[in-house]
Amino acid sequence: DEQLVLQCQITLNGNGERLLMARDITRLHRLEQIRRDFVANVSHELRTPLTVLTGYLEIYQDIAEVLPSRLECSLPQMQKQTARMQNLVDDLLLLSRLESNDRSGEDARRLNLASMLETIRRDAEALSDSGQRITLEIHSTLDLMGCEQELQSAISNLAFNAVRYSGSGSQIVLRWRALGDGACVEVQDDGEGIAAIHIPRLTERFYRVDKGRSTATGGTGLGLAIVKHVLLRHEARLEIDSQLGQGATFRCVFPHQLVVASSS
Ligand code: ADP
Secondary structure, three states, X not given: OOOOOEEEEEEEOOOOOEEEEEEEOHHHHHHHHHHHHHHHHHHHHHHHHHHHHHHHHHHHHHOHHHOOHXXXXXXXXXXXXXXXXXXXXXXXXXXXXXXXXXXXOOOOEEEOHHHHHHHHHHHHHHXXXXXXXXXXXXXXXXXXXXXXXXXXXXXXXXXXXXXXXXOOOOEEEEEEEEEOOEEEEEEEEOOOOOOHHHHHXXXXXXXXXXXXXXXXXXXXXXXXXXXXXXXXHOOOEEEEEEOOOOOEEEEEEEEHHHEEOOOO
């Protein structure tokens, strides 16, 4: 009893008549479902062996002084790589959950952006090791209706990218401001910037401007894909303003129905 999935388009012809075009995308839809399930299952299956490996590495760390020196030397590298794999699996699982529209029990609620952005600012500062200045600009007292965990993780991804892709001594600003028809969070940096041809593709999974460099920065290649899906679920959108060598501004634009007067 498989359902038929149709993609429909209504157009007007020269005589002002409406034309309805329907395309059967059942097979495409099914393949997409198989891809999503596959990624979700693989990520889930990788979790257990990773937990076991991490556990053993912790034991080795505790007894490092009695280990043969060759093994001891390789410990930091093994820990680094398992942590990287763990981040990747966590991000893949998060992305699968976001795609499958599973809200995992978290409902939208009233959020105070000033305190959320301050937490993110502090986390970003902890990640930064090169004297970057990260400041907060709160231009609006409005609250936002949204899922706290999801938005926190999306905006953190933007802030961490700003730290990772702008050099020492750079300035990073986290900003909350009202727009004519809604409000936005902006994450602005004065780092290396992005050439125009890359911008439309940045939210694709594993798309990277500089493959070699990005893996060294510790990202998973899924950050902006996660941001895009979180915003989609909030009926919000991501705007990216950047030019090579001119820094970058990532803007999360929230529609007016999500922006409410502050309760305090
Ligand atoms: P990751 O950072 O793990 O590679 P993301 O999806 O978060 O994955 O970002 C995709 C790519 O977009 C990065 O590899 C980088 O090339 C580019 N990028 C993201 N944020 C910035 C930024 N603030 N400045 C310059 N380039 C950026």
